[in-house]
Amino acid sequence: MEVVDKSKLPYVYAADELISLFLTTYSREEARGSTAEPAFVKQKRLEIKRIVSSGKAIASILREMALRMPFLDRLHPFYRELIDAVIGARAYKHVVAKVGNANLAVKAIAKEAITAVRTAPDKKALLDARRMYKARIIDLLNDLRPELEKMREIVVFLRKLPSIDPELFTIVVAGAPNVGKSSFVRCVSTAKPEVAEYPFTTKQIHLGHIFLRGDRVQVIDTPGLLDRPLSERNQIEKQAILALRHLAGVIVFVVDPTPHSGYSLEMQERLWREIKEGFSAPAVAVLNKIDIATEEELEKARAIFAPIGEISTLNCRGTKEVMDYVLQKYYVPAALEKLRAAARGR
Ligand SMILES: Nc1nc2c(ncn2[C@@H]2O[C@H](COP(=O)(O)OP(=O)(O)O)[C@@H](O)[C@H]2O)c(=O)[nH]1
Ligand SMILES: [Mg+2]
Known part of the structure; x- marks a missing residue:
């Protein structure tokens, strides 16, 4: 294709x-x-x-x-x-x-x-x-x-159009505005992320890559796309957003447990549910801003999101562990499957 x-x-x-x-x-x-x-x-x-x-x-x-x-x-x-x-x-x-x-x-x-x-x-x-x-x-x-x-x-x-390569394994970063999505992409990319436009967003997306022993994985954030309930979207926006379905290998949902982003945990929870429903790709949550979050805030968020990691993108603390987990669990099986399919095709 x-x-x-x-x-x-x-x-x-x-x-x-x-x-x-x-x-x-x-x-x-x-x-x-x-x-x-x-x-x-x-x-x-x-x-x-x-x-x-x-x-x-x-x-x-x-x-x-x-x-x-x-x-x-x-x-x-x-x-x-x-x-x-x-x-x-x-x-x-x-x-x-x-x-x-x-x-x-x-x-x-x-x-x-x-x-x-x-x-x-x-x-x-x-x-x-x-x-x-x-x-x-x-x-x-x-x-x-x-x-x-x-x-x-x-x-x-x-x-x-952003130069997204749909053949690469893709990690789609989602979450409410200001929770730290772009910062996360910066932390985990092995080169400086490309800043590009995505149709219908006023903000810019960050497209990063991770190089893995001769292979490449793509990380994109989605400002203005997966940060507001789909039910509030018009038909055209919805379709443009759902085009991401054809890309996502896994969705990393960034949560801000503090009041810093201006979005409540309830709103973030609604978004999280909607993303899990709208996309067939697996989704995992991470809690960000642990440098400023209180233990109480963290406890509340843990109960809702069952996060696979807790990070601070301010200094990239914990982000490597999150990536190791995600790649091991979702990318490696996908890459093996691709190799097997190629071997069958030969
Ligand atoms: N204290 C703190 N601030 C953060 C952290 N991650 C992001 N921020 C701040 O949160 C704001 C939004 O971050 P950004 O990555 O642009 O969020 P996005 O809108 O989800 O892409 C910025 O002012 C960041 O400096 C963090 O781990 N700790
Ligand atoms: Mg951003």
């Missing part, structure tokens, strides 16, 4: 850019050939050259743009679902198909124009054929205006 390869995404031409490119390519061709040739024959030959080169230029740009758009049905479900949530699968396919088909239409128009020029009995018929050709191509490009605009919008959206 494919991922969105940003380096392959097309430059999307606007309708006006294509029209002016068409006209320039058309007039660039100059008359050549022997001076002995009759003027009318020469003129026909030049006209055909102009039609061929301008038609080819436009058709190949349209074709290239359509081909460079990711093929929705081949994309990994994580990306497919995100695109469907934000753009709509039907709208996406319509735009790509319309631009792709326009390439064939341009070729057909050029072919007809060449016949008309070849068979033109006189100069007037030749000029008519030229006028008709130019008008039809320009009309077609004008008709394509909304699709080209939409395609540009889609490409901008795709370029902004």
Whole structure:
């Protein structure tokens, strides 16, 4: 299954850019050939050259743009679902198909124009054929205006997608705002996490990686996604959030037992339940901010969340132990299963 390869995404031409490119390519061709040739024959030959080169230029740009758009049905479900949530699968396919088909239409128009020029009995018929050709191509490009605009919008959206590799084992970090999710990702990543946008979040996500003997595991936090009940979300947001389902190998739910984050234990508990219900991946809880939490606060939180670890991301205390536990319990079996599947496939 494919991922969105940003380096392959097309430059999307606007309708006006294509029209002016068409006209320039058309007039660039100059008359050549022997001076002995009759003027009318020469003129026909030049006209055909102009039609061929301008038609080819436009058709190949349209074709290239359509081909460079990711093929929705081949994309990994994580990306497919995100695109469907934000753009709509039907709208996406319509735009790509319309631009792709326009390439064939341009070729057909050029072919007809060449016949008309070849068979033109006189100069007037030749000029008519030229006028008709130019008008039809320009009309077609004008008709394509909304699709080209939409395609540009889609490409901008795709370029902004975080470079999440859905094939990697993924640890999704969830929890209420300000509990320490981003700090946790920083503590456990072996390189500086990439800061990126996720559709519908005003905050930035942190995408970290952990290198394990030639293998890589991905850790992402989810500000503005898994920090508010799903029931308060609109349909589009919900779908974008649930796209994470296709990624999560395990969910680490960070809890702030202190009043520091501004979110009560009750609210955090509701979120915890919802995440466990909405995702099929296993979820584990950790208590953060043990440097400032009172024993009473910790006791209360332990009773609710049955945490697998207690940490302070301020100085990364306890985070390594949490990762060791999670990787041992969830990543190792998944990696072994992958190896076995690969061995069976051989
Ligand atoms: N005292 C203390 N503060 C923390 C700890 N972890 C995070 N914070 C603070 O909590 C705030 C939110 O942390 P952040 O990682 O951005 O939380 P996020 O919104 O869940 O990503 C920041 O001001 C952090 O400095 C901790 O273990 N102890
Ligand atoms: Mg954050």
